[in-house]
Amino acid sequence: MTSPVDTQSESSTLSGQSVSPGVAYGQIFLSMESLEEIGTTRLADDEVDAELARVDSVARAARVSLVHQRKQLGEHFTEDQRRIFDTHLTMLEDPTIEADLRGRIVDDRLTFESALKDMLEVYERLFEVVESENLRNKLADMRDIALRLLRFSRPPSERVKDQDRKGGILVVRELSLSDLTEALDHGITGLIAEQGSLSSHGAILTRAAGIPAVIGVGDIEGKLNAGAHVLLDGDNGLVLVEPDPETVQIAQGRAPEGGFETLPPATLQDGTAIQLEAAVAAPSEAKQVRSLGIRTIGMYRTELPVIQRQGRPREDSLAVLYGQVVSAVDHVTFRLPDLSSSSEIGYLYPVAEPNPNAGLRGVRLLMQRPELLTLQLRALLRASEGKEVRVAVPFVVDADEIRVVRSAAENAREELRLEGLKVPHAVEIGVVFETPASALLGRELMQVADFGLIGLDTLAECLLMSDRRNHEELVLNRLRSVHPVVLRAVRKLISVSAGLQKPIGVYGESLVQPALAQLLVGIGVRRFSVRPSILRQAHGMLHAMDLDTCERVAELACRASTSEDLKALLPQSWLV
Known part of the structure; x- marks a missing residue:
């Protein structure tokens, strides 16, 4: 269906x-309320007293509401977390803030809303040049307080x-x-x-x-x-x-009406085997994957526990978490944490970086903070209980980075063995191809690695210098269309891996684009990892592919000069 x-x-x-x-x-x-959308509205002289009374009324209502919410919702939070409510309450009770608002109303004849916007803009100008994470969070608290006041300035009927x-x-x-x-x-x-x-x-x-x-x-x-x-x-x-009902049920861990339909092994029309694997980020997803008949997780993201904890994760907790993943399926490839300073984890990044994506990201951070690398490797090895362990290294730019991780993995394995724990005979170390340097050094990297993973979305971003979070149409269109340079880079990596007889796969959200998926099959990709909610869609898409057509069109596409030239070569049926 x-x-x-x-x-x-x-x-x-x-x-x-x-x-x-x-x-x-x-x-x-x-x-989507926003103070930025409020215009500057002036008061008549005879309206000032009433507006000052509004300040008192709104501030009082906001304080009463916050006190009530702290009391009613306190069960959700620890005592330290409840103090955040106290911080906001202190700001609401700060006489300097109320005096600032009253001054703008009296001196500039601004309405309450306009005065609120004006005051916040002053704070933002003061804080925008400061790189302190604490002060940035203080500004966020100020915006939060202003938003709360704005909401209480409305008539009750509009709330x-x-x-x-x-x-x-x-x-x-x-x-x-x-x-x-x-x-x-x-x-x-x-x-x-x-x-x-x-x-x-x-x-x-x-x-x-x-x-x-x-x-x-x-x-x-x-x-x-x-x-x-x-x-x-x-x-x-x-x-x-607007996802379909089955996607929702699978994502929620519920069987669709009539139960899950287990997916048969993925093949193309002519029977060519394709390894369809899952890309997941939580143990619950690993269980969903198994219920669909998929027994391999081609890429498990390990950064989420680090980000969510916002503090040093414990080895025991990570080992239990990863153990749940290992026990859910037959084979797992764990990608080491791909973190950057944009994650705003204070103990890892005490100072903001001007360009997080070109800073201490991925393996660079792990080399800078070897205790984090050791922590992850020990947790993964403990979770394996002697089963095969595959570890992928993110954001690689040269072979020495692979060697550092391999050495750390061997040291961690030996430590655990001496501690009397069951460990695998060896750890397979793979390279994630997502930087231009890794794409150009494909042979050298695959010679020192055991396998490869191509992070298609990030590789395309880096090769095309286009950020998927930038919402300008000209930028987004670069990523929406298939560019010849991305196709050529992937083809080269597939060829190198085949020559060295080492496995390589591709993962990324863009794999659901029919044209791109068929071009990848055409240049030799035989291993795909996708998130659980689109496994069934990907399986059906692969089964409908004709290998001869894929190979013929891909050969022509790799010779194209521009993305528009490439698009003109594609069969109309691929452009749905």
């Missing part, structure tokens, strides 16, 4: 950053009623404490934010409350219509718009 999600364009899957794990499905409710949003998913500008308390008050099951920080107070409390959440989904209003239904994947930082 063809489901709605099968026929949607790639824009139906929105990418962001995971804040809080879990899956939520429901109708979206837009709550959200409990029954309006129960079971829905709240879409906001920036994840804040105000939004979280609204979610908890009104039975919201998930949060999506256009912007925000992983270390903000709103993010910390959202994780503590256990509400699935994704931030960094740009231009939300342009992509989501009020009333639409979405599947929020908090484990992978994804939002699926």
